[in-house]
Amino acid sequence: MDFKILLLALLTWSLACAAEAEEKTVLRFRETPACQGDVVHLRELVEVAAGKSSTIDRVLEMPMGPAPRAGAAQVWYSQDVLKHLELRGVHPASIRWTGSDQARLERVQSSEHQVMASMTPAFVQERTVRQAAELVEQALSEYLTLKTGERTDWRITAHIPTPHVSSMSSRRNIVGVGGGSEPWLGEQQFVIQVRYGDEVKNLSIMATVEFPPMIVAAKRPLRRDEVLTADALMYEALPKNSKADVEYFTDMDQVLGKQMRRSLSTGLPLSDEFLGDPIVVSRGEIVTIECVAGGITVSTQGRAMGGGAIGDLVEVEMAGRRKLLATISGPMKVRVAATSRPVTTAR
Known part of the structure; x- marks a missing residue:
């Protein structure tokens, strides 16, 4: 009889433990915890691995503390999370922790800030773009001269991202140049150091480099x-x-x-x-006039009334002051076709 009572007690205890285990909510740190605002919320730090609880769902929205500054990080431990839960009325017996005991939470830009950061100026004057390109190309030319030891008339076309045009349109903002690779021709990637207020940033710039024709x-x-x-x-x-x-x-x-x-x-x-083309007949020169008719060529002398190169038309004067248009065929030589008409001089 005593044995049956003991067995019943053990069975009751096992069922109670199983029920308790089933009711527990399993929490763990997120794989890459991150927050966007000024306050860290529990949901940004942990996630529910198993189990459901309306209390936990509500508590996940609770603030845990101030967020790290932009670009910085905080280290959180599981004990800290459980202590925060206990302070807000969550019994430790209802929570089971799994996974790593610590996590690194970073602050990232919100989607709105990311959009703002990716926005470009609405109005960029063509003169500003041209001025920025000229300054960058001049800086790159000096850099290539320093790297090669030769003062070559490089032909450089810099491709400047629109958001950086205004900063690069001032000579004093361009602090340094680096990058590129031998033989320094074709598409090259350079690094331009640009001053933004009190801060100096390295910007990657693509440029096409060529020798001049x-x-x-x-x-x-x-x-x-x-x-x-x-x-x-x-x-x-x-x-x-x-x-x-x-x-x-x-x-x-x-x-x-x-x-x-x-x-x-x-x-x-x-x-x-x-x-x-070289002038082979000059005005006033005596030229040989070849008259061509079929396969017969007759030559005579005349005076050129103008000058020109081979292939040019020139007026020539023959004996009896007869004038014809002829084609210059060589030095001091012209050719007249048999169908050429005399030039009529107005009186």
Whole structure:
């Protein structure tokens, strides 16, 4: 009889323990605890691993204490959490803790602050963007000169994020330059140190770096009507302030034998406006006039009434003051087709 009573007591105690275990709420620290406001709430620090309780659901919203400052962190222990729960009327016997006994809670920006931080200026003047780009490109050029030991006329196109344009539009705000990699050409990633008030930040800037194109330029002063030879020419970097709508020569062979239409100073680039084919017939010269009819060519003499290069039309005067339009075919030589008409001179 005593044995049955003892067995019944043990069974009752086991059921009570099981019921008590089932009623317990299991808590644990969150994997990455974080808060956004000025106050830490329990739900930001812990989570319910098992069990349901209306009391716990309500207590999860309770404040635990002041939050760390932005960018800082706090270390919380499970004992501290249980003590806060007990102070708010949660019996320790109804809680079971699992997992780590401590956690590191950090303060992060709220979604509103993140949006504010990612916003860009509503109005950025084109002049400000251009000024910032020029200053950054100048700083990068000096940096590349220092790194390579050569003063090259680098062609740099900097891609500046809009939020940083205003800060980089002032020379005094650009503190230092770093980054990039040899051979320093193509797409490069640089680091620009920019001053924001009393703080200096490192900003990553992408830039395209190229060598300037080489063009044909005057090695010495070139006179009008001078026929160009190799000793009068050289290759020079295309100036940054060169006209965009002017086509320059990149191969010296393109201009050899051409004749200057205008004078040009030393070091200046050659373009079409300065050059032309050599003048082979001048006004007043005696020229050979070839008259072509079928397979027969008859030559005579005449006087050129104008000048020009090969392929140009020129008026020539034949014997008896008869005038014709002829095509210049070579030095002091023109050609007239049999169908050419005399030039009528107005009286």
